[in-house]
Amino acid sequence: MTHAIGEAPGKVLLIGEHAVVYGHPAIAIPVRGVQARVEVELTRHGGMELLAPDLQGPEAKGDHADAIAPLLRLANSVLELFGEGSQGVRLVIQSTIPIGHGMGSGAAVSVAIVKGICAALGRTLTPDQVSELALEAEREFHGNPSGVDSAVVARNEPIYFVRGKPPQTIAVGSETFRFLIADTGIPSPTYKVVNDVKALRDREPARVDSYLWELGSMASVMREIIRGGSAQELGVCMNHSHGILRELGVSSSDLDRLVEAAVEKGGLGAKMTGAGRGGAMIALLGSATDEERLSAELRLAGAQEIYSTTLGGG
Numbered sequence: 001m002t003h004a005i006g007e008a009p010g011k012v013l014l015i016g017e018h019a020v021v022y023g024h025p026a027i028a029i030p031v032r033g034v035q036a037r038v039e040v041e042l043t044r045h046g047g048m049e050l051l052a053p054d055l056q057g058p059e060a061k062g063d064h065a066d067a068i069a070p071l072l073r074l075a076n077s078v079l080e081l082f083g084e085g086s087q088g089v090r091l092v093i094q095s096t097i098p099i100g101h102g103m104g105s106g107a108a109v110s111v112a113i114v115k116g117i118c119a120a121l122g123r124t125l126t127p128d129q130v131s132e133l134a135l136e137a138e139r140e141f142h143g144n145p146s147g148v149d150s151a152v153v154a155r156n157e158p159i160y161f162v163r164g165k166p167p168q169t170i171a172v173g174s175e176t177f178r179f180l181i182a183d184t185g186i187p188s189p190t191y192k193v194v195n196d197v198k199a200l201r202d203r204e205p206a207r208v209d210s211y212l213w214e215l216g217s218m219a220s221v222m223r224e225i226i227r228g229g230s231a232q233e234l235g236v237c238m239n240h241s242h243g244i245l246r247e248l249g250v251s252s253s254d255l256d257r258l259v260e261a262a263v264e265k266g267g268l269g270a271k272m273t274g275a276g277r278g279g280a281m282i283a284l285l286g287s288a289t290d291e292e293r294l295s296a297e298l299r300l301a302g303a304q305e306i307y308s309t310t311l312g313g314g
């Protein structure tokens with residue numbers, strides 16, 4: 001019996017949610033304080049077993065069996081890729097990433113499965129190969145994923161991503177960007193919000209496309225800011241992108257309340273992150289912003305959980 005572990009972090013989008021589905025660029029960063037962890041055992045007696053007691057969530061369109069079937073198919077694809085399709089495998093999945101809260105839980109579980117099975121077989125794949133495989137399961141969960149989630153959690157680095165192209169890792173300049181991620185505690189299925197944006201675009205193509213273009217252009221500007229600009233500049237872009245996401249109808253009163261509180265109480269900028277309608281928002285702290293005080297303010301404004309992450313600073 002061979003035993004190995006696969007791990008992957010959570011993620012947030014700094015810019016480009018929804019626009020990235022239509023081929024515009026997005027920027028995603030890993031959130032290493034949360035993770036999916038998969039224990040893999042290869043067994044000689046064949047068969048597949050998957051234990052994932054906490055994997056029932058809004059990303060799956062049906063019950064627990066619907067939630068795990070794509071993961072079993074993914075495990076099988078990885079074994080077959082290496083000509084090991086007759087191997088038995090037992091997977092035990094644990095994740096601290098909230099499901100359906102815009103933090104990449106589905107992608108992280110899939111990436112952790114691919115990495116765990118590779119480790120158990122003593123094989124290696126590039127991050128891009130890992131994310132391509134993981135995307136198979138993502139497609140089953142929410143129909144039309146852009147691929148940004150699996151790309152960032154497979155690389156575990158900040159990326160500039162355009163659908164269908166190899167992601168580019170972003171080298172952070174001299175500034176350290178500190179973020180708080182505040183979760184409304186309200187789950188929201190990505191496939192549903194993505195479908196609603198599609199329906200809105202079908203009804204009002206010119207208006208929706210102009211918003212998506214603007215988000216895409218801001219992704220390029222924000223990449224330059226991360227490479228060599230200031231936190232103040234990044235904050236301005238984040239605030240502006242939240243306004244556009246509101247126009248697209250993907251924010252919610254809970255998210256807006258958190259974004260307003262973050263900006264009023266010392267953040268340099270804030271926006272919802274992920275598909276929206278629930279899930280999380282991300283706030284950028286200034287050098288003088290007291291993290292504990294802002295966290296307390298966000299809790300008062302309704303945050304159920306708060307995570308922190310940084311970009312740069314060594």
Ligand code: MEV
Nearest residue numbers: 017018145146147274275
């Ligand atoms: C990704 O975290 C959120 C969406 O952009 C969907 C996608 O890119 O597949 C809304």
